[in-house]
Amino acid sequence: MAATALPNFPPFDADPTAGDIVVRWDKWVRRFRNLLTAINVTDDERHKALLLHYAGEQVCDIFDTLTMDAPGEGETVTDKAIAALTAHFAPKRNAEYEIYKFHQIK
Secondary structure, rough: OOOOOOOOOOOOOOOOOOOOHHHHHHHHHHHHHHHHHHHOOOOHHHHHHHHHHHOOOOHHHHHHOOOOOOOOOOOOOOHHHHHHHHHHHHOOHHHHHHHHHHOOOO
């Protein structure tokens, strides 16, 4: 099998101080899915491998700490991996503080 070179694609910057990380992650994932379409990769296991490769070392280290359930009916391993990373990057909400802020509205 001939070796093929992977195209260049910027890794995801997981620095939480670089702006809204959830918005940047969603944008990066959309661009990544476009890349997969462009290079015609259809195998789900390869999608996940490329996701972790292109996301970069920092995201791969984060992913290694996450727990994921097996994909259910109609789900893919890649979709589960993206959902787990999205949940990690999403800001944690304090319900009591949100209620307090709501009651402070005048």
